[in-house]
Amino acid sequence: MVEEFKVGVIGxxxxxxxxxxxxxxxxxxxxxxxxxxxxxxxxxxxxxxxYEPGLEEMVVRNARRGTLFFTGPGGLREVVRAADVVFIAVDTPQGEDGSADLSNVAAVAKSIGSVLAAAPREKPLLIVNKSTVPVGSGDYVSMLVCDGIDEAGGAGEPAEFRVVSNPEFLREGNALYDSLFPDRIVLGADSREALEAMRSLYDPIIAQSFPTDLDPRPKVSVPLVVTDLASAEMIKYAANAFLATKISFINEVSNLCELVGADVANVAAGIGLDERIGPRFLGAGVGWGGSCFPKDVAALRSVAREYDYEPVLLDATVAVNERQRRRVISKLQHDLHTLKGKRIALLGLAFKPNTDDLREAPSLRIAGELDSLGARVVGYDPVAGKAAARLSPGLRVVFDPYEALAGAHAAVVVTEWEEVRNLDLERAASLMDDPGLLVDGRNTLDPDAVRAAGLLYRGFGR
Ligand SMILES: NC(=O)c1ccc[n+]([C@@H]2O[C@H](COP(=O)([O-])OP(=O)(O)OC[C@H]3O[C@@H](n4cnc5c(N)ncnc54)[C@H](O)[C@@H]3O)[C@@H](O)[C@H]2O)c1
Structure with a gap:
């Protein structure tokens, strides 16, 4: 029998x-x-x-059976008062100087404090930082909760609370799978009782005892990493910085492959079989983007600067990534020469497949640069099109890949959606200017098949 917790999730x-x-x-x-x-x-x-596959069904199912509720800011007081555990899951965007902007986290922490000021409780409230926050934020949240308590005043003793760090590692597009079958759960706290309570909360996931339709179950049990607050906070940044660096590393290798005449896809396959390296995050192309890697790497670099430490490897990770965007333009210029007046189709706009998230999407940067060079940019995305049109004024968005390709001098594969991977190449070639140029920004198409269809193929490092 699962011990039922009353949980509030803010954000x-x-x-x-x-x-x-x-x-x-x-x-x-x-x-x-x-x-x-x-x-x-x-x-x-x-x-x-x-847009997150499976999420709507899960939300509706649990709302119907009375285990999942939603409320606006006016409901916060009641939620905090009733909860055993409150998760802070608000956005922590990149501030102007690269550091993480914690204003949303701070506002929530203070509001929680104001509720605790006048609400005696049997057990301390667990306040869980799920947002990605720099090292030291656990203590910062404690301080702000106390400020909230002090500002609200109130008679009697304020309720007790404990702060826990529980960073999130889900991937958009696979978010439900990653949450129910995570590679690990990380918990950081200074309080043993808080850690024990969090272990109970997650027990069905740790023990993989909840019912699932997946057969066989992908995981037997889930490792729990229990540590201090600072280490838990650092684990999240280190994980994202490592993954971003792995992609920048293969992009550096891919650029060298182009110079020496090697094929980066074969090189990645060859090194990826080494168990110490592993095959994932070795796709060369336009580089990383999204809601997490750019801001988290920026935040870690910013922390380094605070301590007067020069993060040379992280600086290079970012520099290589910036250069990859620019390489798309160079590849187009190499074959088309001037881009003024040329019609360029961008295939895929979301920062990766299976999401509508456009935060720091390479497509927006590439579209902006092409627009400034006088190209006519047409974008296609199965999900993120409308939002992209709002964000990128120089980008004309269409909702069919072949409409984007009609009359195009070149197409750039920016996001490897299934619809893009399975493009009818013959049809694409017949619609595009002759010979159409295809720049494969994700090395996702078969170069021989592209060429056989009559298109010019340019990949990254192949
Ligand atoms: N998106 C990811 O893939 C991912 C993965 C791991 C970790 N994270 C981290 O998780 C955190 C949340 O990211 P996200 O992608 O879910 O952000 P998001 O922008 O999708 O959602 C944040 C939500 O918080 C709400 N919010 C902001 N301030 C609030 C307040 N004061 N009171 C109530 N609601 C408030 C916003 O309205 C919004 O709905 C970030 O720190 C992010 O770095 C994100």
Whole structure:
């Protein structure tokens, strides 16, 4: 029998909503709070405002059986008062100087404090940092909760609380799978009782005892990493910085492959079989983007600077990534020469497949640069098109890949959606200017098949 916790999740975005839905799914009673009333209204009506496979079904199922609820900022007081555990899952965007902007986290921490000021409770409230926050933020949250308590005043003793760091590692597009079958759960806290309570909360996932339709179960049990607050916070940044560096590394190798006449796909396959290296995150191309890697690497570099430490490897990781965007343009210029007046189709706009997330998407940067060079840029994405059109004024968005390709001098594969990987190449060639140029920014198409269809193929490092 699962011990049922009353859980509040503050911030119902990608992470908060997935966390809330999964905790409800494994047997807890969850209320998600978001300051965006429109988002709350949609969720309460059973509509999920973000694209994440399987999420809407899970939200609706748990809302119907009375384990998942939604409320706006006005409901925060009641949620905190009733909760055993409150997750902070608000966004921590990149500040102007590269550091993580913690203003949303701070506002939530203070609000929690104001509730604790006048609400005696049997057990201390667990406040869990799920947002990605720099080392030291656990203590910062404690301080702000105390400030909230002091500012609210109130008679009697304030309620006790404990802060826990529980970084999130889900991948958008695979978020439910990653939350229910994670590679590990990381918990950092200074309090043993807080760690024990968190272990109980996650027990169905740790022991893999919740029901699932997947047969065989992908995991037998899930490792739990229990550590101090600072180490837990650092694990998240180190993981993302490592993955970003791995991609930049293969991109550096890919550029060298182009110079020496080697094929980076074969090189990646050859090194990836080494168990110490592993095959993943070795895809050369336009580089990394998204809601996490850019801001997390920037935040880690910013922390390094605070300590007067020069993070040379992280600086290079970013520099290589910047250069990859530019290489798309060089490849187009190499074959088309001037880009002024040329029609360029961008295939895939979201920062990766199976998500509508456009934060720091390479497509937007490439579209902006092409626009400034006088090209006519047409973009296609199965999900993120409308949002991309709003974000990138120089980009004309269409909703069919072949419409994007019609009359195009060149096409750039930016996001390897299934619709893009399975493009009818003959049809593409017949629609494009002759001979159409295909720049494969994800090395995802078969060069021989592209050439056989009558197109010119340019990959990265092949
Ligand atoms: N998206 C990912 O793939 C991912 C993966 C791992 C970790 N993270 C981290 O998780 C955190 C959340 O990221 P996200 O992608 O879910 O962000 P998001 O922008 O999708 O969602 C954040 C939500 O918080 C709400 N919010 C902000 N301030 C609030 C407040 N004061 N009160 C109530 N609601 C508030 C916003 O309205 C929004 O709905 C970030 O720190 C991010 O770095 C994200």
């Amino acid at each position: 119902a975005g990608y992470v908060g909503l997935v966390t809330g839905a999964c905790l409800a799914q494994i047997g807890h009673r969850v209320t998600c709070v978001d300051r965006d009333e429109d988002r709350v209204a949609q969720l309460s009506a059973g509509r999920v405002p973000i």
